[in-house]
Amino acid sequence: MKVLGIETSCDETAVAIYDSDKGLLAHTLYSQISLHSEYGGVVPELASRDHVHKALPLIQQVLAEAGITQQDIGGIAYTAGPGLMGALLVGAAIANGLALAWGVPIIGVHHMEGHLLAPLLEEPAPQFPFIALLVSGGHTQLMRVDGIGQYELLGESLDDAAGEAFDKTAKMMGLPYPGGPYLAALAVKGDETRFIFPRPMTDRPGLDFSFSGLKTFTLNTLQANRDDQGRIDEQTMADIACAFQAAVVDVLLIKCKRALQETGLTRLVIAGGVSANMRLREKLAQMVKKINGEVFYPRHEFCTDNGAMIAFAGCERLMAGQQDALILKSKARWPMTELSSI
DSSP states (O other), X not given: OEEEEEEOSSSEEEEEEEETTTEEEEEEEEEOHXXXXXXXXXXXXXXXXXXXXXXXXXXXHHHXXXXXXXXXXXXXXXXXXXXXXXXXXXXXXXXXXXXXHHTOOEEEEEHHHHHHHGGGGSSSOOOSSEEEEEESSSOEEEEEEEETTEEEEEEEBSSSOHHHHHXXXXXXXXXXXXXXXXXXXXXXXXXXXXXXXXXXXXXXXXXXXXXXXXHHHHHHHHHHTOOTTSOOOHHHHHHHHHHHHHHHHHHHHHHHHHHHHHHTOOEEEEESGGGGOHHHHHHHHHHHHHTTOEEEOOOGGGTSSOHHHHHHHHHHHHHTTOOBOSSOOOOSSOOGGGSOOO
């Protein structure tokens, strides 16, 4: 079965075609960063309107790149949530319209399930069961995964997600939008020993996270290091960025190790935008090596939002006989634990 995947949950329009026999045939993505950068964050109405303009040309593009026509498509998958409601509705409307016109089944995919399953597009793919850390701008969750749709929430952020904390901290430091990657790049130039930031919620049992206090700590550190003109020298900025990143990475590392120990599992999957962070990857690789475990990631282009993960997740569920009615199924909030297993 060849499945067309459409992702429009936020500020990236992404489309892909996945073949159950041959794997990923084609994928493409249009980022709205330049559109939203002047506002310092995503403007939902602008995001929705841009999806309307970009989605159909991108669908035509992936069909051409895959060397197939609409007659070859056996099913359509689209992101049904969570995300920005207006953006989700654009993808849902296009997917439903095409499914009706082409006479093929359709399924709405959970955005975070797409991220969770993205490492299964790689070789070698992780085998079930495993622990998954979903770490992005909107979510930080630890899940036990026993199969597709068999998810147990072990812990989550009680406030900001890790990616959100990166972006907000970068913004208060005056870095460009989106700030997370810029902060990580600045941190490479910093001295980790100059400032010591707290590691929230690591001194107590449990697998929940909290990152909002790190933003406040960073703000206080910035204010304490300004000169009489309110300026901060470049090296101090790099040192603060380094200390912030080190704190976030250590928290994620400690919680992942704790989850593996408590469940007795040895396979760890990291997915979501923050999974591209090189400091995080290095530290996790060192940790799992010490416990004779394994860690799996999607390739960098599939860490952030993409159509390939939606096409793959949708294909798995369509192949298992699941499908949705022709309705605009969109959910701004949608717990993964509500998903059915296959």
